[in-house]
Amino acid sequence: MEEEIGHVTHYFPKISVAVIEVTAGTLKVGETIRIKGHTSDFTQPVESLQQEHLSIPEAKKGVSVGMKVKEHVREGDKIYKVKEGA
Secondary structure (H helix, E strand, O other): EEEEEHHHHEOOOOOOEEEEOOOOEEEEOOEEEEOOOOEEEEEEEEOOOEEEOEOOEEEEEEEEEEEOOOOOOOOOOOEEOOOOOO
């Protein structure tokens, strides 16, 4: 089961970092997310989150964070939290 929690607002290709705006719930280090868009669709664990260049353990609704991603993403791609065992 997946729950939409945000979307990509920017992508830095040289460092493979997506800026994610959390629009519902929370996003925590250690959780698994799915990034889905017109050309992207992959799942990966959240290994770290950064806000204003500082590492944070959790991002709440209304916050934008930077996160390293394993594949190219685009602005507008949706971020889903993958619920374990559902």
